[in-house]
Amino acid sequence: QVQLQQSGAELVKPGSSVKISCKASGYTFTSYDMHWIKQQPGNGLEWIGWIYPGNGNTKYNQKFNGKATLTADKSSSTAYMQLSSLTSEDSAVYFCARGETQGGFFDYWGQGVMVTVSS
């Protein structure tokens, strides 16, 4: 069965960076986009961008250009998102989600990673 297992919660200082992971199993990792979605406490969902692990191509929501960097390691079927220059506005839960290429919807989601930015 398809599973996306994300790394654990992070407490980080303002101005620093953090890298969170999403390990995929149960399907061919290089054949599907991996998306990242942000959810601030009590708020809705915001799409950050995607990476196609097959060739490393990425696409970002312009709002997250310079904030998020998406990478993928084919050997371990793991996708990563690095967030830089962190502020309190980056405190949120971050989900990875497998993207269905033709339709643009997210059919499997990771459990989410809570990132807290605090001094």
Added chain:
Amino acid sequence: DIVLTQSPALAVSLGQRATISCKTNQNVDYYGNSYMHWYQQKPGQQPKLLIYLASNLASGIPARFSGRGSGTDFTLTIDPVEADDTATYYCQQSRNLPWTFGGGTKLELK
């Protein structure tokens, strides 16, 4: 960006029908498909795909859930509502980048 508008909350009685709406400020149809999708999210959990391309039931989702609509107006219907359906429901469009979500509708029981 395409803006998706949902009512913040809806209260229905057990066994009744719940209709959740999602309106967009741009047409999300393209070559015969409506690029609108629905998700359910319970507190502390990740969202779950319910409906894709406006009216297609995702795998493992009960037939009590259905979706319809085209263009700029879409609805998710739950009939009959069960206690386990209390959650927040989000619509999402994939017609244009960036993909965007509605603000969510919280379904509560009367």
